[in-house]
Amino acid sequence: MTIEHVETLIVGGGQAGLTASHMLSRRGRAHVVLERARIAERWRTERWDGLRFQFPNWSVQLPDFPFKHTDPDGFTTSPDIVAFLTAYAAFIAAPVRSGVAVTHLRRRTSGARFQAETSAGPIAADNVIVATGPYQRPVLPALLQDQPGLFQVHASRYRAPEQLPAGAVLVVGGGASGAQIAEELVHAGRRVFLSVGHHRRMPRRYRGRDLIWWLAEMKLDQTPVEKRGSDRALPLITGAYGGHTIDFRQFAAQGITLLGRVVASQAGVLEIAPDLGDSLLAGDAAYAAFLDLVDAYVARQALDVPTDADARARLADPPDVREPMRRLDLDAAGISSVIWSTGYACDFGWIDLPVFDAEGMPRHRGGITEVPGLYFLGLMWLSKMNSSFLSGVAGDAERLANHIAGQRAG
Template identity: 50%
Template sequence: MTMENVDTLIIGGGQAGVAMSEHLGRRAVSHLVVERGKIAQRWRAERWDSLVANGPAWHDRFPNLTFQNTDPDGFAPRGQIVEYFEAYARQIDMPVRCGVEVLRLSKATDGQAFVAETTEGSIRAKNVVVATGPFQKPSFPKIIPDSADVLQMHSKAYKNPQQIPAGGVLVIGAGSSGAQIADELRSAGRDVWLSVGPHDRPPRRYRGRDFVWWLGVLGLWDMKVPGPDTEHVSIAVSGAYGGHTVDFRDLAAKGITLVGRTETFSDGQLSFARDLKKNIQAGDANYLSMLDAADAYVAEHGLDLPEEPEARAIGAFPNCVENPLSTLDLEQAGIKTVIWATGYQLDFSWIDIDVLDARGAPHHERGVSTEPGLYFLGLAWLSRRASPFIWGVWHDADYLGDYIAKHRLALAG
């Protein structure tokens, strides 16, 4: 079979791939994007039906195109996000080939390029940008055995309440996905339990500004890569209902039973850590610290933003927090479904090049890997906190586009 040759190959046609294509195109770097499904495939197929963006439309976008059918302060639904990236790809005339999956990436035998073995043949490229994003392999602990009489699914597979068998539902995970899915299921009349682990809980809006604005002016989007032992902390924030602050007390008031972090399973019973109250208190402390930082910024810069003392009112703990369950018999509770909203792991098992550490994460500096010509884009903390988000990946792509263009010139000269 004939080997196709390209200058730069971008693997992935989601937000990272689209951003990378724009910045390479601006610099006249010939390239090809290959995508295993369609543009923005994960937004299409791996999100629930009612999902909306967690950031307002004025913020969660690329600089050169606005959302056409969403108010700037609104939160774009999943379908409009897909349409947005399709429109952006047309706007930049992105050279994309959909339905092409990369099965293996390796160095060429002459050591001068890379070879991507795909479902449609092999591609030789001088440069490769891996733009497959951070949401690759669903991750959840094997606590409940497959033999248990309960349907288990990752939040990636959840679509809507009608999809779920009759009976109660336990949602495990206190981030944006877990809180929103639990809320939706309860609103649909289901009995719901929500396992709450450590989390950050920022205010949706404060003193007339969305929390993403506060992250910007406070410099928190620019936080650098944490240490290797830094644990990922879920962020409980929501764009649902026009955007609101997640408060687990409100979820309890709707009839959701809150429990602590899920630990073990034995004889049909789940056991929970005795950390529920501590986790919610820590989330409250995070919430109040954001208010303190915002107030200090307003005072320092003399901004005319309305005071909001009522934002500091925090309600009493519900009974399920004061007297938390330590165990739960799934059959007796009528729980038929467990949804794991526990995030993702990287899966670069298809990369046959020595650039991955023991955890399977790439060795890189701002996306420039230790293998010359191989780059990574769209990963959490690639260069800073903003890296995996829509607007953040655009700026990381600008850096990599400039790096690739200058590197090509240096080699040519």
């Protein structure tokens, strides 16, 4: 049987895969992009209706292709990001094959280095770029799996308040998604309980500029992975309601009941860790440290930006913090729905190559692995802080394309 042979196979048709395609086309390198469903599929089917992108419109761009908008300081919607990525694919004439899933990737013993088994048949490839992104498999805890009549959904499958049955809602996870969903629900008139863990709170805007502007201005978004530090929590920011700084104490003032981490469950009663106060203090410390960093930078560079004393004001701790809840009876609280905003895990079980560490994560240096011809792109902190940002993937994609082109030339 004749097997199709391609020089470079790109797995994934999102921002990373499309940008890799663009970089390879610039260098005249033949390639194919396989996408399991549609371009930007996760933006289409794994985002809720009211989501607002966390990055301001002025910062959204891909190589040679800025995002068209009428409000530079606004925050766009998922459908607009889908349209942007779809238009980008057409602009670069990406050779995307939609509806083709890669089910197995292995090494070949002769000819091309790799063979990919796909839903459309096998493909041999000299190089493979895995661009499936960092959000592959929703993490869904089993704490309440035996609770009958309780509506449960991962944040990736939540769509709108109307999706949920009548009653109070428990949102587990106080990251960016959990915070934005909890706020949407309370605006919809729901009683909301929000379980908050360790987080890194950041200002939406400070001294007249957005957080993303400060990250770029101070080149913090270029921080190499070697200097990442020990705190792996993602920055807690939102683009909802015009974009504002997330303060869980303000959430409590809006009527959201704050909880610590959910650690156990028995017969519909949740055990809550007594760590809510500590989590908020850790968030405060990260927030204050960033303000200090900006202030020091402004002084060194003599920047003409306004002061912002209000940014350091802090609300008093609500009763939820002073007397944290230790047990939550779902029935007694009238909770009919649980939204698990508990993140994602990578899923590389389809790759049969010796490139993973004990935790199942790929070993690589800036996306280049020890297996010749195998690359990863779009993962968080692939080489620097903004490696997984929509507008930050270009540098990594260009480096991988150069590596592939250089090997071919060699």
